[in-house]
Amino acid sequence: MQQPPQIPGFHFVDLVGEGGFADVFRYQQELPTRQVAIKVLRSGSDAASIELFRAEANVMAQLSNHPSIVPIYQAGVSSDGRAFLVMEYCPPPHVAQRYRTQPLAVAEVLDIGVKIASAVETAHRAGILHRDIKPHNILTSTFGVPLLTDFGIASVVGETGAGAQGLSIPWSPPESLAADSHDVRSDVYSLAATLYSLLIGHPPFERRDASNDNASLMTRIERGQLTPLRRPDVPASLVDVLRRAMSVEVERRPVSAMVLGRQLQDVQIELRQSPTRLEVMDASPSALGEEHPNDARTLVRPVSVIIPAAVHDRPGPLQPGLDEDTRNPGHSGHSGHSGHSGHSGHASLSGHSGRRAATGGRSARRSGPQRSEERQLGVPARIGIGVVVAAVAGAIGFALLDGSSGDQDGGKDGTLRGEDPPNPVELLDRPPAPVVSKSGKGARWTFTWAQETPRPGDRFKVLLSGDGVQQSAPEYIEATSKTLTVERDATVCIEVAVIREGGETSALSQRTCVTGG
Known part of the structure; x- marks a missing residue:
C-alpha cells in the first residue's frame, strides 16, 4: 500500500482496501462533514492515463444519479501526481x-x-x-440497494x-x-x-x-x-x-x-x-x-x-x-x-x-x-x-412512472405479478428423452438406450418398477445399457432420463417392460 495523498478539504482516516492498480482510503470531508471513500491510482500514471481517467470520471459523474451506478462527488489529481475519485463510503x-x-x-x-x-x-x-x-x-x-x-x-x-x-x-x-x-x-x-x-x-x-x-x-x-x-x-x-x-x-x-x-x-x-x-x-x-x-x-x-x-x-x-x-x-x-x-x-x-x-x-x-x-x-x-454510492446533487433527475397505472391491453404496460411473461425463456440445452430398447429371453434381459444428441459427460437416471423389482430407488450411471435377471412371470419396467452436466435433465423415456420366462 502506498501512503494516502494529501487532499485539501479531506482528512485521512484509514485504509479500506487495496488492489492491483489503486488503493481505497476512508477520509473525513470537511464541508459538508461526512465520511467518503477516495480511490487513488497508484503512482506512475502517465499524462495520457490521467487524462483518460478524468474524462471517464466526467462522463460517469453526469450519469451518477442512476440508482445503481456509483456516483462521483469529486475527481482530481493530488499534489504528488496521483489521480483520485471521491465517492460515498458505506x-x-x-x-x-x-x-x-x-x-x-x-x-x-x-x-x-x-x-x-x-x-x-x-x-x-x-x-x-x-x-x-x-x-x-x-x-x-445503507438502504440495501445494489450498486456497481x-x-x-x-x-x-x-x-x-x-x-x-x-x-x-x-x-x-x-x-x-x-x-x-x-x-x-x-x-x-x-x-x-x-x-x-x-x-x-x-x-x-x-x-x-x-x-x-x-x-x-x-x-x-x-x-x-x-x-x-x-x-x-x-x-x-x-x-x-x-x-x-x-x-x-x-x-x-x-x-x-x-x-x-x-x-x-x-x-x-x-x-x-x-x-x-x-x-x-x-x-x-x-x-x-x-x-x-x-x-x-x-x-x-x-x-x-x-x-x-x-x-x-x-x-x-x-x-x-x-x-x-x-x-x-x-x-x-x-x-x-x-x-x-x-x-x-x-x-x-x-x-x-x-x-x-x-x-x-x-x-x-x-x-x-x-x-x-x-x-x-x-x-x-x-x-x-467498502466503497458505496448515493445520488450526487445536481445530477440528472429521474421521473419514475407509477407501475400500477396505464392500460394493460396490448402489453403496453408490461406484465405484472401473476401474469405470464410475454417472452418466456425457452430452455437452451434440455436433451430429449432417450429411446429404450430391449433384448433377451427367459430370465436374462438387457435394456439399451440411445440419445438423439449425446454429449461427453452425460449420465443417466434409471428408474425400475414392477413386481420383479426389489428396490425402486433411482440409480445414476454412465453406462447406456443395463442387464437384469427377471424371475419367471415377474415384470420389470424401466424408465431412463439424461442428466447433462451444466444443463437440464431430460424427461423420462417411455416405460419399457419385460416379463421373465
Whole structure:
C-alpha cells in the first residue's frame, strides 16, 4: 500500500482496501462533514492515463444519479501526481463477503441482476465499457440497494497497457483471455458469471474437487465447462438464462445488458414476483429524438451528456445489430432473446456511429501472487471494498412512472405479478428423452438406450418398477445399457432420463417392460 495523498478539504482516516492498480482510503470531508471513500491510482500514471481517467470520471459523474451506478462527488489529481475519485463510503458486508459464506436467495439475485443490468446498459449507451464486473464490484448502500462500482477504470487501465493488473479471470469471458474486447456482450457475460457466483457460492468455473489455479480456470472458461448449479430452489429457466449469457460463442449471448435484464424479469414473473424495473439513462446522441415507450417493466430516460474528446475518440463499445425491440424490449411483445439480432444495420449504443473496436494483442495469460478474494486466484481484483454510492446533487433527475397505472391491453404496460411473461425463456440445452430398447429371453434381459444428441459427460437416471423389482430407488450411471435377471412371470419396467452436466435433465423415456420366462 502506498501512503494516502494529501487532499485539501479531506482528512485521512484509514485504509479500506487495496488492489492491483489503486488503493481505497476512508477520509473525513470537511464541508459538508461526512465520511467518503477516495480511490487513488497508484503512482506512475502517465499524462495520457490521467487524462483518460478524468474524462471517464466526467462522463460517469453526469450519469451518477442512476440508482445503481456509483456516483462521483469529486475527481482530481493530488499534489504528488496521483489521480483520485471521491465517492460515498458505506461499510460492508457487501455481496462479495456474503456469497462465499451463504449463497444468496434467488429473489435477491434476480433483483440485483436487473438493477445492475440497468447500470451496465446505461454506461454502454454513454460509450463506456465496464470490463470488470464481478461480486467485489457490486456494493450495497445503507438502504440495501445494489450498486456497481469501478466504471470506466478498466478501460482506462486497458488503454494504457496496464490491464494485466486488473483482469479478474474467474468472471472474464473467453474472448478477453486472449485480447482486449470492446463488445458489450463481454460485459453481459461477466454480469451473468457474477450472478451465477451469487447462486452457487463460488466463482462459476471453480470446482471443489479439482485445481483452481489460473491455467485450470482459463481452460474451463475457454471450453465452457461451467460448474453445475444444483439448487432445487433455482428454476431451470434462470440457470438457462445465465448459461446462455455465458456462452463461449459471443453470438449466442443476449445482444445487450437490457435484453439480459428483460430475461431476468421473465424469471421473476415465472416465480410470481413483481418484476424489478429496468431503469436506463440513454446518453446516446440520438436518444433525445427517439420515442421511449416506458411501461411497468422498463423506464428509458433520454439524457444529455457531454462526452469529453478523450472518451469520444477512443474505440467505443461494439454493439451487435439492433432493432426497436432490442433497444426498448417489451414495447412490441417480441421475444428479445440472444439470437434476436433485429435489422441488419449496426447501431452503437454509445451513439458514436461508425466506430469499431479493434481488439488488441495484449495477452491475458498473466501470473501474479496468490491472494484470496481481493486477488482472486492470482489476479489482483479491482478495488471495491467498502466503497458505496448515493445520488450526487445536481445530477440528472429521474421521473419514475407509477407501475400500477396505464392500460394493460396490448402489453403496453408490461406484465405484472401473476401474469405470464410475454417472452418466456425457452430452455437452451434440455436433451430429449432417450429411446429404450430391449433384448433377451427367459430370465436374462438387457435394456439399451440411445440419445438423439449425446454429449461427453452425460449420465443417466434409471428408474425400475414392477413386481420383479426389489428396490425402486433411482440409480445414476454412465453406462447406456443395463442387464437384469427377471424371475419367471415377474415384470420389470424401466424408465431412463439424461442428466447433462451444466444443463437440464431430460424427461423420462417411455416405460419399457419385460416379463421373465
